[in-house]
Amino acid sequence: MTKAQERFFEVFTDFQCYILANMNKGDFNGITATHYNLVEYIYRKGKTTGKKLAADFGISAPAISKQVKFLLENDLLYQEQSDEDRRIFYLKATDKGKLLINTSESFRGQVTKQASTVLSKKELEDLTLLLGKVLAQMKSL
Amino acid sequence: MTKAQERFFEVFTDFQCYILANMNKGDFNGITATHYNLVEYIYRKGKTTGKKLAADFGISAPAISKQVKFLLENDLLYQEQSDEDRRIFYLKATDKGKLLINTSESFRGQVTKQASTVLSKKELEDLTLLLGKVLAQMKSL
DNA sequence: GTTAATAGTTAACTAAGTTAATCATTTTTT
DNA sequence: AAAAAATGATTAACTTAGTTAACTATTAAC
Numbered sequence: 162m163t164k165a166q167e168r169f170f171e172v173f174t175d176f177q178c179y180i181l182a183n184m185n186k187g188d189f190n191g192i193t194a195t196h197y198n199l200v201e202y203i204y205r206k207g208k209t210t211g212k213k214l215a216a217d218f219g220i221s222a223p224a225i226s227k228q229v230k231f232l233l234e235n236d237l238l239y240q241e242q243s244d245e246d247r248r249i250f251y252l253k254a255t256d257k258g259k260l261l262i263n264t265s266e267s268f269r270g271q272v273t274k275q276a277s278t279v280l281s282k283k284e285l286e287d288l289t290l291l292l293g294k295v296l297a298q299m300k301s302l
Numbered sequence: 303m304t305k306a307q308e309r310f311f312e313v314f315t316d317f318q319c320y321i322l323a324n325m326n327k328g329d330f331n332g333i334t335a336t337h338y339n340l341v342e343y344i345y346r347k348g349k350t351t352g353k354k355l356a357a358d359f360g361i362s363a364p365a366i367s368k369q370v371k372f373l374l375e376n377d378l379l380y381q382e383q384s385d386e387d388r389r390i391f392y393l394k395a396t397d398k399g400k401l402l403i404n405t406s407e408s409f410r411g412q413v414t415k416q417a418s419t420v421l422s423k424k425e426l427e428d429l430t431l432l433l434g435k436v437l438a439q440m441k442s443l
Numbered sequence: 444g445t446t447a448a449t450a451g452t453t454a455a456c457t458a459a460g461t462t463a464a465t466c467a468t469t470t471t472t473t
Numbered sequence: 474a475a476a477a478a479a480t481g482a483t484t485a486a487c488t489t490a491g492t493t494a495a496c497t498a499t500t501a502a503c
Binding site: 162163165166168169170172173174175176177179180268269270271272273275276277278279280282284285286287288289291292293294295296297298299300302 | 303304306307309310311313314315316317318320321409410411412413414416417418419420421423425426427428429430432433434435436437438439440441443
Binding site: 193195220221223224227228246247248249 | 458459460461462467468469
């Protein structure tokens with residue numbers, strides 16, 4: 162490892178540690194970070210299916226099924242059976258689910274907020290670009 | 303949110319999602335990522351205590367105790383009782399533990415490797431600097 | 444010297460993941 | 474067109490990593 166790589170490794174280690182240690186804190190109303198992430202994701206996508214969620218979140222279909230069941234029971238999501246293929250149940254955020262996302266500040270929202278207080282606009286853009294490049298490279302493997 | 307913030311949020315969301323989905327994959331010899339992270343952390347620190355690990359990893363002392371027990375039983379760590387304070391048990395990596403870290407590539411190692419294939423030296427340094435700034439800001443809250 | 448605090452562990456429990464099996468539906472094969 | 478295979482979602486049984494509360498031992502404080 163070069164010096165530059167070592168420094169990156171060091172910072173990235175701390176960064177990952179911080180993410181893992183803090184992203185699950187501050188859950189409110191009994192809604193965990195996982196629940197929140199699912200609702201936010203579905204809200205941003207507009208609609209999606211359990212199958213896709215499992216793929217995108219990298220966990221098994223039954224695991225998604227269980228979390229989604231909780232979110233359905235708590236009226237944060239609702240299902241819509243597809244007319245073309247009756248096996249498929251689309252998931253959408255309810256008004257209550259949308260409200261949750263819009264009124265609460267996610268971990269990512271906090272990072273974004275803090276990033277833009279401590280970085281200039283140019284720096285934030287650079288960081289976005291560089292992080293995006295690394296991510297694209299990782300995903301392409 | 304400004305455009306720049308929205309773009310950062312978007313990339314960071316993907317980035318976090320990727321970390322969570324992938325960091326626990328590829329565990330080898332029945333050693334999970336958590337085990338690996340603990341051994342790596344202790345190895346890099348030289349020696350540490352359960353108390354400190356709990357604080358640094360942001361989980362409870364009993365949770366650390368249970369993981370450490372496994373690592374002791376599997377000869378990846380060993381304990382050394384402090385002479386000054388007999389309540390304290392220092393944890394260190396065994397040769398087997400060190401070998402594990404040195405011969406296997408952690409998730410962070412992979413990210414570092416891929417980051418430096420897709421970024422120039424200057425870009426990697428910039429990314430390290432910017433990520434470090436954001437992290438320091440988050441930690442200071 | 445007794446009381447209070449601290450490092451670590453054990454016990455009992457919870458939550459979120461896993462695989463295997465099942466149901467309903469759609470697609471493919473013959 | 475009927476039978477067989479595949480697919481999306483769920484349920485059941487299980488595992489694992491975390492939690493809090495209670496305990497042991499040691500040290501610090503009054």
